[in-house]
Amino acid sequence: NQFSPSAKCKVIHIGPEPLFNSIPIRSFQSHFNLRSNVAIALEKLSSVGRKIRFEFDWPKRTQIEELSSDVDQRLTKESIESTIAQLWNDQMILINELSLPVGRIPFKKHGSYFRTGSASGLGWACGCSLGLGLADKNKRILNVVGDGAYYFGNPMCYHWLAEKEKIPVITIILNNGGMPSISKNTQALFAEKQVSHEKGLPFLDFGKFTKFENISQVFGFSGYHCNTKTAFEEALKDALNNNKQAVINAVI
Numbered sequence: 001n002q003f004s005p006s007a008k009c010k011v012i013h014i015g016p017e018p019l020f021n022s023i024p025i026r027s028f029q030s031h032f033n034l035r036s037n038v039a040i041a042l043e044k045l046s047s048v049g050r051k052i053r054f055e056f057d058w059p060k061r062t063q064i065e066e067l068s069s070d071v072d073q074r075l076t077k078e079s080i081e082s083t084i085a086q087l088w089n090d091q092m093i094l095i096n097e098l099s100l101p102v103g104r105i106p107f108k109k110h111g112s113y114f115r116t117g118s119a120s121g122l123g124w125a126c127g128c129s130l131g132l133g134l135a136d137k138n139k140r141i142l143n144v145v146g147d148g149a150y151y152f153g154n155p156m157c158y159h160w161l162a163e164k165e166k167i168p169v170i171t172i173i174l175n176n177g178g179m180p181s182i183s184k185n186t187q188a189l190f191a192e193k194q195v196s197h198e199k200g201l202p203f204l205d206f207g208k209f210t211k212f213e214n215i216s217q218v219f220g221f222s223g224y225h226c227n228t229k230t231a232f233e234e235a236l237k238d239a240l241n242n243n244k245q246a247v248i249n250a251v252i
Contacts, residue, residue, distance in 0.1 A: 005029070014041045075252050077101060077174065079229045083236055084142065093132055093139050097125035098146035098174045123152025126171075130158065133167030140240060141169040147206060148179040155215060162245045163219045170239045175251045178206040212249040219245075227251040 005011060010031045018033035020026050034041060077100050084094070085104040096102065096115040107113050114128060129143040145153065150173050162169050216223030221244055224235035232250055239246035 014038055073228045073230060075227055075229055075232055075250060077252060080144075080172070080174070080232060080250060080252075081105065083229070083233050087236060087240060091138065091140055093141045095125045095128055095132070095141065095143045097122075097149045098144060100144050100174070121152075122149045123154070125149060126153030126155065126158040129169045129171075130161055130165075130167060133162065133169050134165060137167060141167070142172060143169055144172045144174065146179070147173055147175045147177070147210065147212070148204075150212070156218075159215060159219050159221075159245065159247075163221065166244070168243050168245055170236070170246045170248065172236075172248045172250055173212050175208055175210070175212065175249055177208040179204045208251050210249075213247055216247050222246040224248045225251070 011029050012032045012034060013028070013030045014034045014036055015038060016035065018030070018035055077098075081101045081104055085106065088105055090109055090112070092112065094102065094105065094107075094113050096113070102113065105113075114132075116124060125143050125145050129141050132139065133141055150171075159171075161167075211225065213223030213225045222239060222242060223246065224231075224239070226232040226235050226248060227250075232248070235248050239248065
């Protein structure tokens, strides 16, 4: 469960110093400690795993193709990262306030990427986008925020100033329906009976029905609603081709 592995689970710790001798108190369960570089150990385990034959009933080929098609079109943080990586150029700046993975995005210039830790003040990304846009209006700024962080960024003022100063920022809202990380921590901290009477945690579960893209109608710029990988690719391409601000509501 979310608190501990099952009694039958065997736990193996892998690392340069799996015992963590420098930490006075460490009580994580372990059945076996393997001292190794993590990447090398996982590579060796992977090569061993490929030699093991697993016996089970495979789905029919048509079922596999249907499942693969659905997965390929699903909009996720990883597919959004992949699309940004494909369209990336040195005139772009990425601001990241929802732990978007960025390993595949080819950053080559200093000042191309901004992110603070997860414990920072929520809503900083919108103001940061405005400051960077005022500093250099030739840059295309991709402001990636969660729906919760977007609310904290005072979006009406944010979009008004971007429009007034003609800052071509593209705001990508990763709409996951609230603040799931805070919800999980809250549910783990308090007993289930204390929160189960609520239909979702107050102020943390928003639902995914909010049409963030419609804020564009107030100020006269482009807004997009996306819930598939293809739709997001088309929206981002179109937004990049127009030298003005845009909002992409990416439902993940």
